[in-house]
Amino acid sequence: MCGQNRKGLRHIEDMKRFFIIFLFVILTASIIVVWSFSYFSSHEEAHIVNTKISESSHIPSEKGVFDRSSFALEYSIMPLDQEHQRDLKTYYENRAFYGAPPSIPHPVFEGSIGAKECLKCHENGGFVEKFNAYTPVSPHPDKLNCVQCHVQVKTNELFSPSSFTSNSAPSLKNQALLGSPPIIPHQIQLRENCLSCHAGSSAVKEIRTSHPNRINCRQCHVINEKKIADIGIFKRDIKQ
Ligand code: HEC
Ligand code: HEC
Numbered sequence: 001m002c003g004q005n006r007k008g009l010r011h012i013e014d015m016k017r018f019f020i021i022f023l024f025v026i027l028t029a030s031i032i033v034v035w036s037f038s039y040f041s042s043h044e045e046a047h048i049v050n051t052k053i054s055e056s057s058h059i060p061s062e063k064g065v066f067d068r069s070s071f072a073l074e075y076s077i078m079p080l081d082q083e084h085q086r087d088l089k090t091y092y093e094n095r096a097f098y099g100a101p102p103s104i105p106h107p108v109f110e111g112s113i114g115a116k117e118c119l120k121c122h123e124n125g126g127f128v129e130k131f132n133a134y135t136p137v138s139p140h141p142d143k144l145n146c147v148q149c150h151v152q153v154k155t156n157e158l159f160s161p162s163s164f165t166s167n168s169a170p171s172l173k174n175q176a177l178l179g180s181p182p183i184i185p186h187q188i189q190l191r192e193n194c195l196s197c198h199a200g201s202s203a204v205k206e207i208r209t210s211h212p213n214r215i216n217c218r219q220c221h222v223i224n225e226k227k228i229a230d231i232g233i234f235k236r237d238i239k240q
């Protein structure tokens, strides 16, 4: 009886000892973990939050303004080729009316919608020896079906007589004060990407900007919000 009791007591003491050793091990382990965590975190590099302008930080309707902005600095140091500049007169002459898609003034291979065939020159522009001109950069390289809107002029005759008179282009230098930014006199649809027309060698000389590097054009230039007059029901006025 007595021997059995002593055995039981020893068993309980063993359990206690194990429990104390177990606690000691846990404590040592946690000291090692906490210490090494704080030691290694003190060796970390200083961390700066990524402040790069992300895609989503643009106002969606103004996103197009930034499409060619990675070329802004190149545009501002590009040497000017005085010999081969376009002017507003030839720019307007190549359009059926103000705002119409320009016609294709050079020979093209017909049989495709355009896309890559046209964008190999019109995406980034550049001088083309055989046409002796700089390629105007497409303001809408995402619109791939070029020939849906741009065609070659095949005839100068009218299909049928009409009373159509072309609308005229707005005037330039519409500024509140001398030296303040002129308003954007044109619509923005298909013209979201300002640098494609206002910078570089292919830009029309009267509207080439002196500051392509300012990038956020619409921060200073505002759109002409003038309401368009309602003309009522449109009637064709063709003399039979
Ligand atoms: C080999 C390069 C090249 C290719 C390919 C090319 N173009 Fe052109 N494009 C030019 C050049 C250079 C001009 C300027 C011509 C001038 O001013 O006389 C031009 C002018 C134009 C213009 C007139 C722009 C304006 O503001 O008056 C349109 C529109 C045009 N191209 C559309 C097209 C389409 C559509 C295609 C594809 C079917 C195409 N181009 C393929 C080089 C090219
Ligand atoms: C939905 C119709 C549409 C499609 C598709 C289209 N364009 Fe245009 N494009 C226009 C209009 C409208 C303008 C005139 C903008 C203006 O001058 O007011 C224009 C202007 C241009 C200009 C003149 C820029 C300048 O500085 O004179 C070029 C070059 C051009 N487009 C090339 C292309 C090419 C290349 C494609 C195909 C990859 C294409 N476009 C597809 C409607 C279109």
Ligand code: HEC
Pocket (backbone or CB within 6 Å): 065, 091, 139, 169, 170, 171, 172, 173, 174, 182, 183, 184, 185, 186, 188, 190, 191, 192, 193, 194, 195, 196, 197, 198, 204, 207, 217, 218, 221
């Ligand atoms: C398709 C080519 C094209 C694109 C793209 C374009 N513009 Fe223009 N811009 C013109 C032409 C051409 C004129 C001359 C007036 C006219 O014909 O509407 C002009 C005139 C202007 C003027 C008036 C300049 C003056 O001296 O009074 C400002 C400012 C202007 N644009 C700003 C912009 C801004 C900002 C953007 C981008 C949101 C833009 N443009 C996109 C072709 C373009």
Ligand code: HEC
Pocket (backbone or CB within 6 Å): 178, 179, 180, 181, 182, 194, 195, 198, 207, 208, 209, 210, 211, 212, 213, 214, 215, 216, 217, 218, 219, 220, 221
């Ligand atoms: C910080 C304000 C500001 C920003 C941003 C800005 N502009 Fe201007 N811009 C002006 C002022 C001011 C003038 C008038 C300069 C003068 O009359 O001497 C002007 C004039 C112009 C003109 C008339 C021609 C000229 O250069 O004088 C055009 C075209 C033009 N800006 C286009 C642009 C385009 C395209 C962008 C974007 C790349 C842009 N601007 C960004 C303030 C700005």
